[in-house]
Amino acid sequence: MTEKAVSLLSGGMDSATVLAFARSMGYDVTAITFDYGQRHSKEIVSSEAICRYYGVRQKRIKIDLRQIGGSALTSEKPVPERPYQEIGQGIPETYVPSRNIIFASLAAAYAETIGSNVIFIGANSVDYSGYPDCRPEFFTSFQKALALGTKIGTERGFEIEVPLQSMSKGEIVKLAERLKVPLELTWSCYNGREKACGACDSCKLRLKGFMDAGSVDPLRYERYPPDYRDYLAKKNKK
Amino acid sequence: MTEKAVSLLSGGMDSATVLAFARSMGYDVTAITFDYGQRHSKEIVSSEAICRYYGVRQKRIKIDLRQIGGSALTSEKPVPERPYQEIGQGIPETYVPSRNIIFASLAAAYAETIGSNVIFIGANSVDYSGYPDCRPEFFTSFQKALALGTKIGTERGFEIEVPLQSMSKGEIVKLAERLKVPLELTWSCYNGREKACGACDSCKLRLKGFMDAGSVDPLRYERYPPDYRDYLAKKNKK
Numbered sequence: 001m002t003e004k005a006v007s008l009l010s011g012g013m014d015s016a017t018v019l020a021f022a023r024s025m026g027y028d029v030t031a032i033t034f035d036y037g038q039r040h041s042k043e044i045v046s047s048e049a050i051c052r053y054y055g056v057r058q059k060r061i062k063i064d065l066r067q068i069g070g071s072a073l074t075s076e077k078p079v080p081e082r083p084y085q086e087i088g089q090g091i092p093e094t095y096v097p098s099r100n101i102i103f104a105s106l107a108a109a110y111a112e113t114i115g116s117n118v119i120f121i122g123a124n125s126v127d128y129s130g131y132p133d134c135r136p137e138f139f140t141s142f143q144k145a146l147a148l149g150t151k152i153g154t155e156r157g158f159e160i161e162v163p164l165q166s167m168s169k170g171e172i173v174k175l176a177e178r179l180k181v182p183l184e185l186t187w188s189c190y191n192g193r194e195k196a197c198g199a200c201d202s203c204k205l206r207l208k209g210f211m212d213a214g215s216v217d218p219l220r221y222e223r224y225p226p227d228y229r230d231y232l233a234k235k236n237k238k
Numbered sequence: 239m240t241e242k243a244v245s246l247l248s249g250g251m252d253s254a255t256v257l258a259f260a261r262s263m264g265y266d267v268t269a270i271t272f273d274y275g276q277r278h279s280k281e282i283v284s285s286e287a288i289c290r291y292y293g294v295r296q297k298r299i300k301i302d303l304r305q306i307g308g309s310a311l312t313s314e315k316p317v318p319e320r321p322y323q324e325i326g327q328g329i330p331e332t333y334v335p336s337r338n339i340i341f342a343s344l345a346a347a348y349a350e351t352i353g354s355n356v357i358f359i360g361a362n363s364v365d366y367s368g369y370p371d372c373r374p375e376f377f378t379s380f381q382k383a384l385a386l387g388t389k390i391g392t393e394r395g396f397e398i399e400v401p402l403q404s405m406s407k408g409e410i411v412k413l414a415e416r417l418k419v420p421l422e423l424t425w426s427c428y429n430g431r432e433k434a435c436g437a438c439d440s441c442k443l444r445l446k447g448f449m450d451a452g453s454v455d456p457l458r459y460e461r462y463p464p465d466y467r468d469y470l471a472k473k474n475k476k
Contacts, residue, residue: 061306067299068347098347101387105343109306109336138387145383149339149376 002028004116005161006107009033009058011046013186013206014122014164017172020179021163022120023054030057030114032107036099037066040192049185061106068097100133104142104160112152117159124164124172136165169205170212177215184218195220198228240266242354243399244345247271247296249284251424251444252360252402255410258417259401260358261292268295268352270345274337275304278430287423299344306335338371339380342398346384346391355390355397362402362410374403407443408450415453422456433458436466 005027007019022029033047044060051058100123107119123134132138139160146158164172176183188206189196196203198221207228210217216235224232243265245257260267271285282298289296338361345357361372370376377398384396402410414421426444427434434441436459445466448455454473462470 063301065347068344069351097350098343098384098388101343101383102340102347105336105339106306109303109340112335113307132389132392133387135386138383141379141383141386145339145376145379146336148373148379149371150336151370154370 002026003118004028004030004111004114005118005120006030006032006059006111006114006116007120008103008107008122009047009050010122011043011050011186012122012188012202013176013181013183013209014124014172015047016050016183016186017176017179017181018120018122018163019050019054019056020181021175022161023056024179027118027120029120030059030116032059032061032110034103034106035060035062037064038192042187042189042192046185046187050182053182053185059110061110063102063106065099065102098133100131100138101142104146108146108150108153108158112150115152117150117152117156118161119159120161120163122164123162124167124169126166126168136162139165168212169209173209173213173215177213186219188219193222195222197221198223198225240264241356242266242268242349242352243356243358244268244270244297244349244352244354245358246341246345246360247285247288248360249281249288249424250360250426250440251414251419251421251447252362252410253285254288254421254424255414255417255419256358256360256401257288257292257294258419259413260399261294262417265356265358267358268297268354270297270299270348272341272344273298273300275302276430280425280427280430284423284425288420291420291423297348299348301340301344303337303340336371338369338376342380342384346388346396350388350390353390355388355394356399357397358399358401360402361400362405362407364404364406374400377403406450407447411447411451411453415451424457426457431460433460435459436461436463 005022007022007029009015009019009031019029019031031047031051033044035044048058104119104121111117111119125134125136139162143158143160147153150158167175188202190200190202191197196219204225207217207225211228211231243260245260245267247253247257247269257267257269269285269289271282273282286296342357342359349355349357363372363374377400381396381398385391388396426440428438428440429435434457442463445455445463449466449469
């Protein structure tokens with residue numbers, strides 16, 4: 001029987017790549033998408049499209065993180081716009097306290113009910129080192145807690161797989177392309193308009209990833225940051 | 239400035255005792271009560287009464303554990319009735335997968351937003367050893383995960399206080415009485431009727447605790463288990 005895994009799918013590039021990676025390892029994958037009071041539902045729509053594309057089951061879990069508070073991603077504060085250099089410096093304003101901790105707990109609980117002790121998470125500590133619950137040390141100790149604190153874990157152990165952990169955005173883009181992830185279906189922008197804004201931290205990091213990988217983002221943008229525009233112009237000249 | 243702590247308060251005897259204990263240690267305590275799709279709201283009403291009694295703030299967090307499934311406490315399965323001897327044998331049917339893991343994660347997230355790195359939990363591994371996320375090893379490793387995975391934890395560490403960890407129900411009753419916990423306001427019964435049923439696991443364990451402590455439960459019951467009836471009869475003869 002194929003081993004079961006759950007894979008956290010936000011609808012972004014990283015989590016879509018992790019879903020493809022888990023499938024490529026032969027797991028019978030169920031995607032888990034959190035409906036957590038995001039500013040916009042665009043991510044959730046993307047996650048559904050990705051599940052349809054791969055024909056995987058999707059479990060949606062509703063947990064309103066606005067109850068907890070403390071973040072620009074779920075509150076009315078404007079999404080910060082700032083240069084690359086400041087991204088990854090300290091803990092960003094968009095930090096949802098313990099979000100990965102909460103998501104991993106709920107994923108573990110659900111995994112247990114379907115007989116799975118494997119969770120895939122698209123966390124990454126290189127480009128966005130400001131989130132303490134994205135760090136390898138956190139996942140290692142949380143995995144240990146799940147091995148001790150769940151029924152299935154006490155019987156078979158528990159695994160938290162964080163395959164993108166030490167990859168740069170450029171490496172993630174390369175992996176996504178190698179796995180043929182439908183990147184045009186993914187959504188990374190913090191704003192939920194028709195096209196990606198091209199100005200928020202998440203858009204900038206994503207486009208920097210494509211530049212580093214030497215390839216072009218198939219997603220449509222309202223405007224490109226100047227360096228990506230220059231990059232495209234040079235690329236087209238060739 | 240008084241140090242802040244959060245204390246998980248279900249409305250039951252154990253969590254009420256822990257709240258009183260945290261206050262007795264001098265903490266500025268906020269009670270956290272989870273509205274998790276319990277079969278009945280009687281517990282929540284009790285928790286409110288306890289907070290009013292102590293004049294502490296109460297934060298309610300809504301997380302529907304029925305989405306996760308897998309337990310008699312949140313599903314339509316009948317609440318099991320069984321003799322003492324079977325209670326604590328294996329993992330009970332009322333096990334909500336990873337419930338303490340989920341609750342502790344949400345509590346940690348909330349604690350962080352109010353500047354607290356201390357969580358009190360009324361878990362207990364003596365009378366109810368069937369739940370893996372009630373065991374000391376679990377809390378120790380989870381505390382480590384929180385120290386690594388939260389912003390406040392990376393700065394000041396994180397503490398999960400489980401003062402009832404190794405106490406029997408009888409010892410908990412004694413502690414509650416010493417701390418003058420208003421036990422008549424607490425609710426332990428798995429059924430949500432006007433009086434406690436006296437037949438479910440939780441009622442039986444609670445009454446056994448009072449017998450072991452040599453005292454009398456101020457709560458009203460529909461009926462008493464035979465041994466508690468005998469105990470009361472003997473007590474009244476004296």
